[in-house]
Amino acid sequence: MITVEALTKTYGRGMTAVDDVSFTAARGRVTGFLGPNGAGKSTTMRIIVGLTPATSGSATIDGRRFTDLPNPGTEVGVLLDASAQHAGRTGREILTIAQRTMGLPRRRVQEMLDLVSLTSDEADRRVRDYSLGMRQRLGIGTALLGDPQVLVLDEPANGLDPAGIRWMRDLLRRFADGGGTVLLSSHLLHEIEVVADDLVVIGNGRVVAQGTKADLLAAAGTVARARDAAALALAMEQAGLAFTTHADGSVHTEAPPEHVGQAALSARVVLTELRTADGAGLEEMFLELTADTQREGAAA
Numbered sequence: 001m002i003t004v005e006a007l008t009k010t011y012g013r014g015m016t017a018v019d020d021v022s023f024t025a026a027r028g029r030v031t032g033f034l035g036p037n038g039a040g041k042s043t044t045m046r047i048i049v050g051l052t053p054a055t056s057g058s059a060t061i062d063g064r065r066f067t068d069l070p071n072p073g074t075e076v077g078v079l080l081d082a083s084a085q086h087a088g089r090t091g092r093e094i095l096t097i098a099q100r101t102m103g104l105p106r107r108r109v110q111e112m113l114d115l116v117s118l119t120s121d122e123a124d125r126r127v128r129d130y131s132l133g134m135r136q137r138l139g140i141g142t143a144l145l146g147d148p149q150v151l152v153l154d155e156p157a158n159g160l161d162p163a164g165i166r167w168m169r170d171l172l173r174r175f176a177d178g179g180g181t182v183l184l185s186s187h188l189l190h191e192i193e194v195v196a197d198d199l200v201v202i203g204n205g206r207v208v209a210q211g212t213k214a215d216l217l218a219a220a221g222t223v224a225r226a227r228d229a230a231a232l233a234l235a236m237e238q239a240g241l242a243f244t245t246h247a248d249g250s251v252h253t254e255a256p257p258e259h260v261g262q263a264a265l266s267a268r269v270v271l272t273e274l275r276t277a278d279g280a281g282l283e284e285m286f287l288e289l290t291a292d293t294q295r296e297g298a299a300a
C-alpha cells in the first residue's frame with residue numbers, strides 16, 4: 001500500500017507544486033491519478049519514489065519510505081519518464097544493469113524482454129533508436145524486473161499503440177488482481193476509466209476528489225430511455241425525480257439507477273436503457289472537478 005500524508009512541495013518562493021495532498025493506493029487495486037497539466041502528479045510520484053524531497057508531509061510504501069528500502073526495485077517498480085533511459089545503451093544492457101544491481105538471476109532479462117514483446121534484434125539496438133512506445137515497453141520491463149508488489153507508473157501508456165495499450169491494461173489488471181498495488185497517472189481518461197478501481201484527482205496541487213471509481217462516477221447520475229419517452233418523463237415527474245431530456249429522447253438525472261427503475265416500474269413504463277451516466281462520465285467529472293485549474297477553462 002502507498003500512503004501519502006499531508007504532502008507538500010514548494011519550489012523557490014511561493015511556487016507550491018503539491019499542496020497538503022493525502023491519499024492511499026491500496027493493495028489489490030489500481031489507483032488512477034488524474035489532473036490537468038502541471039497539477040502536481042509527477043512531483044507527487046517523484047516524492048513517493050524518493051527522487052524529490054518533500055517540503056513537508058510523508059509518502060510511504062507499506063509503512064517505509066522508498067529511500068529506506070534495502071533493495072527498492074524488488075519492492076517497487078517505477079516508470080516515470082521512459083525518455084530518461086540512457087540513450088547510448090541497448091535495451092538489453094539497461095535491463096542487465098538493473099538485474100545485476102538488484103542481484104537477480106540473469107534469466108530475468110530475457111523474461112522481461114519476452115514479457116514486453118521486444119525482439120532480440122530490438123533489444124540489441126541503442127535506446128536512442130527506439131520509438132517512444134519501445135522505450136515505454138523497456139521502462140515497463142525494467143519496472144517489473146524485480147517482481148515488485150507495488151507499481152508507480154507515470155503515463156505508462158504514452159506512445160503505446162492500441163494493442164500495446166490493451167496489453168498494458170491487462171497486465172495492470174492481473175498485477176492488481178494478484179494482490180499488487182498500482183498507482184497510475186494518465187491523461188488517457190478512457191484507459192483510467194477502464195482499468196482503475198480507485199481515483200485520486202488533483203488540480204493546482206490539491207486533491208479535488210478521491211474515492212472508488214464506482215462512487216465517483218455514480219455521482220455523475222443516471223441515463224434512462226424508454227420506448228415511450230413522454231410516459232417516462234411523466235413517471236419521473238410523478239416520482240419527484242428532477243431530470244433533463246436529451247435530444248435523443250433519453251433522460252438524465254442525478255438520481256441513482258435504482259430510483260429511476262422504481263419510478264418506471266410504478267408507472268409501468270418499459271425501459272430500453274438504464275445505466276449510470278459514465279459514458280462520458282470520467283471526462284465530464286474530470287473537467288468539472290478541475291475546471292478552476294484547467295488552462296483552457298481559466299482562459300474562458
Ligand SMILES: Nc1ncnc2c1ncn2[C@@H]1O[C@H](COP(=O)(O)OP(=O)(O)OP(=O)(O)O)[C@@H](O)[C@H]1O
Binds near residue numbers: 038040041
Ligand atoms: N524542479 C522544479 N522547479 C520548479 N518548479 C517545478 C519543478 N518541477 C515541477 N515544477 C512545477 O510544479 C508544478 C507541478 O508539476 P508536475 O510535473 O508535478 O505536474 P503534472 O501534474 O505531472 O503535469 P503534467 O500533466 O503536465 O505532466 C508545475 O507548475 C511545474 O512547473
